[in-house]
Amino acid sequence: MDINILQNEIIEEFETFDEWMDKYNYLIELSNSLPVISEEGKSQANLIEGCQSRVWLDASLTKERLVVYTADSDAIITKGIISLLIRVLSNREPKEIMDADLYFIDKIGLKEHLSPTRANGLLAMLKQMKLYAVAFNAKLNSNL
Amino acid sequence: MAYDIQKIRADFPILHQNVYGKPLVYFDNGATSQKPQSVIDAISKVYKEINSNIHRGVHYLSTRTTDKYENARKIVKEFINAGHFHEVIFTSGTTASINSVMYSFGEKFVNKGDEIIISAMEHHSNIVPWQILCERKGAKLQIIPFNENGELLLNEYEKLLSEKTKLVAINHVSNTLGTINPVKEIIKIAHRNDVPVLVDGAQAVHHTKVDVQDLDADFYAFSGHKAYGPTGIGVLYGKEKWLEAMPPFLSGGDMIKTVTFEKTVYNDLPFKFEAGTANFVGAIGLAEALKYITSVGTENISLHEAGLLEYGTKKLEEIADLKIYGNARNKASAISFLLKNIHHSDVGIILDKLGVAVRTGNHCTQPIMDKFDISGTVRASFAMYNTKEEIDVLFDGLKKIIEMFS
Numbered sequence: 001m002d003i004n005i006l007q008n009e010i011i012e013e014f015e016t017f018d019e020w021m022d023k024y025n026y027l028i029e030l031s032n033s034l035p036v037i038s039e040e041g042k043s044q045a046n047l048i049e050g051c052q053s054r055v056w057l058d059a060s061l062t063k064e065r066l067v068v069y070t071a072d073s074d075a076i077i078t079k080g081i082i083s084l085l086i087r088v089l090s091n092r093e094p095k096e097i098m099d100a101d102l103y104f105i106d107k108i109g110l111k112e113h114l115s116p117t118r119a120n121g122l123l124a125m126l127k128q129m130k131l132y133a134v135a136f137n138a139k140l141n142s143n144l
Numbered sequence: 145m146a147y148d149i150q151k152i153r154a155d156f157p158i159l160h161q162n163v164y165g166k167p168l169v170y171f172d173n174g175a176t177s178q179k180p181q182s183v184i185d186a187i188s189k190v191y192k193e194i195n196s197n198i199h200r201g202v203h204y205l206s207t208r209t210t211d212k213y214e215n216a217r218k219i220v221k222e223f224i225n226a227g228h229f230h231e232v233i234f235t236s237g238t239t240a241s242i243n244s245v246m247y248s249f250g251e252k253f254v255n256k257g258d259e260i261i262i263s264a265m266e267h268h269s270n271i272v273p274w275q276i277l278c279e280r281k282g283a284k285l286q287i288i289p290f291n292e293n294g295e296l297l298l299n300e301y302e303k304l305l306s307e308k309t310k311l312v313a314i315n316h317v318s319n320t321l322g323t324i325n326p327v328k329e330i331i332k333i334a335h336r337n338d339v340p341v342l343v344d345g346a347q348a349v350h351h352t353k354v355d356v357q358d359l360d361a362d363f364y365a366f367s368g369h370k371a372y373g374p375t376g377i378g379v380l381y382g383k384e385k386w387l388e389a390m391p392p393f394l395s396g397g398d399m400i401k402t403v404t405f406e407k408t409v410y411n412d413l414p415f416k417f418e419a420g421t422a423n424f425v426g427a428i429g430l431a432e433a434l435k436y437i438t439s440v441g442t443e444n445i446s447l448h449e450a451g452l453l454e455y456g457t458k459k460l461e462e463i464a465d466l467k468i469y470g471n472a473r474n475k476a477s478a479i480s481f482l483l484k485n486i487h488h489s490d491v492g493i494i495l496d497k498l499g500v501a502v503r504t505g506n507h508c509t510q511p512i513m514d515k516f517d518i519s520g521t522v523r524a525s526f527a528m529y530n531t532k533e534e535i536d537v538l539f540d541g542l543k544k545i546i547e548m549f550s
Contacts, residue, residue: 020164020497025548052489052505054519074519075487076549113493 003096006088007104014108023109027080034083035090037070048121048128053078055121059132066091067136069129073121081113081122089129094140097133102126147448152440153529155180166499169534174319174347174478174525175503176369179433183373186432190425198424199398199415213424216431217414223434224364225355226381230413233387234427237378238346239269241365242313244380244417245342246273248393249311249363256282259308261339263288263296263325264515265318268508270344274313283310290515294321294470301330305337312341316348320507320523321470322453322478324352328359335360340386346370350527351449351476353442356381368426372527373433377426380417387413394419437528445528449477452526456535463542469512469521478525480507483542486549488520494548495522498541500534 017023037046041058048055053075060068069090073079088104089097105111114122153159158178161168170178190212196205198213220232235241254260260274264287278285286309288301305312312334317324331341340362348354350371356364363386368377382390392399392410396419401409410416437445456479460466465484483491492504505520506513513520524538 021548024494024497028548052492052520053487075489077490077493078487 003088003092003100007102007107010084010088010104011107020109024077027077029080030083031076031079034072034079035068035070035086037072041070042072048124053121055082055125057125057128057132059129059136061094061136061139062091065093065140067094067097067133069132071125077113078122081110082125085126085129089133094133094137098130098137147444149448149529149531153531155182155436156529157181157184159529163499163501164497167537169500169530169537171524171526171530171534171538172501172503173527173530174370174507174523176375177350177372177527178529179372179374180436182436183429183432187374187425187429190428195425197421209424212428213422216424216427219431219434220379223354223438224349224379224381225357227357228384231381231384231387233380233382233414233417234422235365235378235380236376236423237367237369238344238365239378241363241378241380242270242342242344243273244393245311245363245365245382246277248390248417249340249386250277250281252390254281254283254310257308258283258310259286259304259306260284261286261288261301261304261309261312261314263290263301263314264511265290265294265296265321265323265509266313266315266511267319267344267346268510270313270315271511284308287511288314290323293472294318294323295472296323296325296330298326298329298333302333305334305339307337309334309337309339312339313344314341315344315346316354317345317351317476318470318509318512319347319478320480320509320512320521321472322475322480322525323470323472324348324474324476326474327361331360331362340383347476347478350437350445352446362386368430368433371430371433372436373430374426377423377430379430384413387417392416392419396420398422440528448528449526449530452530452532452535453477453479455532456524456526456538459535459539460542463539463546465546466542469516469518477527478523480521480523482518482521483546483549486545488522490549491522491542491545494545495538495541498537498544500538500541502538 037056037058042056046056046058055073057071069086071082156178194205194208196209198210217229217232221229286304288296290296316327327343334341342363343361345364345366349366362383364381366379369375399411399416399419401411467482469480488504495502503523
């Protein structure tokens with residue numbers, strides 16, 4: 001599915017919530033659907049340290065040349081937001097991830113959680129997700 | 145006289161607003177306090193009426209600003225009962241005050257093999273400067289431990305003191321645990337060993353009466369913005385004998401008497417330590433804040449906040465899955481806590497949406513977090529304008545959060 005179609009789908013999902021409480025309840029629910037990183041993947045190298053919450057992120061390239069992410073966080077709301085990012089970006093070609101413009105975060109009113117001042121590791125994680133894509137892309141090109 | 149909470153609240157314009165449609169409950173006073181109208185007016189009045197650079201100006205405005213600035217020093221002196229005006233140095237805040245002592249006192253008096261004593265419950269700003277000094281000088285940092293309740297172990301402290309000790313640097317009130325440390329006793333013990341003591345009073349001056357002469361503190365540091373004053377202004381109190389002996393840390397204008405290319409003669413105290421244009425507007429604002437505190441009465445504030453602490457503690461303890469960190473017998477009005485199995489940042493995010501401002505994280509005190517083996521806490525810190533009704537809002541919010549995350 002096109003990355004923007006998926007983003008619009010998420011925006012529509014969030015539009016059904018009138019109350020902020022429902023939105024956060026949904027994020028809590030989503031936190032359970034996160035493709036959780038393996039215990040060994042929760043290594044120091046995969047840790048993205050924020051002042052508030054910690055985030056672990058790992059990525060691999062499938063035979064089909066798609067990037068697959070797994071992640072975890074010690075905070076539930078952070079986990080919920082990560083699960084949205086993974087839903088949009090995982091299982092895609094590196095180039096597609098690199099070029100992705102993630103407008104849905106702003107549209108669903110969660111931009112504040114991805115601002116540099118929040119220090120929750122989410123912004124750093126998003127950068128890391130893109131960096132993985134860049135690295136995998138370079139690797140694929142060198143193998144051609 | 146009865147404590148007129150409504151009048152006090154009316155003096156703080158920022159409190160009267162809704163956030164996300166809910167009345168603001170501001171419980172992040174440990175990070176910074178709100179400002180009364182009189183402080184806001186004082187700052188605005190300087191810019192509107194008398195703004196001009198202080199000292200050395202011959203004209204009308206400069207003289208008036210200088211008078212106001214030096215009068216601010218007098219108000220600070222009286223507020224902390226310093227022995228002399230020139231023992232009050234204006235800085236940009238507690239961090240700058242501590243760093244000044246680190247560079248200046250450290251340069252002169254700390255050598256290889258010497259030791260500095262701090263505690264395990266210091267804010268990073270009273271840890272890192274001393275680590276830098278120790279690194280630079282080949283000195284060693286010694287740490288006073290604390291017990292499960294968050295009280296310093298004074299017998300351990302006494303054991304750490306030796307002829308190698310050059311300084312003890314200790315907080316008056318812990319920003320994370322709320323503990324009011326027995327600084328008077330700590331200073332007495334240090335002085336028996338001829339060791340000077342620096343007190344980090346950032347969390348103390350606005351909660352409890354501070355008398356630097358009674359404490360016999362050698363240095364006392366605090367910030368304006370936590371004491372209802374403006375940001376960017378703070379105080380370093382230092383005993384004359386130390387300040388006289390210490391070299392200037394910052395150099396430039398105002399801190400000199402004469403400058404030739406052969407030799408510069410430093411100015412007298414306190415100007416020796418106030419290089420460059422001082423934050424005179426900030427100092428005037430701070431003086432106004434201290435006047436406001438004095439008008440309400442430090443004892444009245446302490447009593448009111450003790451009531452809030454007692455009520456808040458009792459209320460939060462009703463929540464079965466809540467644990468409070470810091471249960472010192474002598475405690476200021478800050479409560480650090482965690483809800484079982486719920487991350488502090490999740491709690492903070494939801495409380496925010498309910499209009500309650502708290503701080504979450506490690507509060508710049510990572511060693512305390514390590515001691516309790518946690519990554520952070522939620523901290524509700526109360527000020528003179530907070531109420532029991534606001535604590536009820538926090539309590540209901542926490543109940544709701546437990547429901548959401550169960």
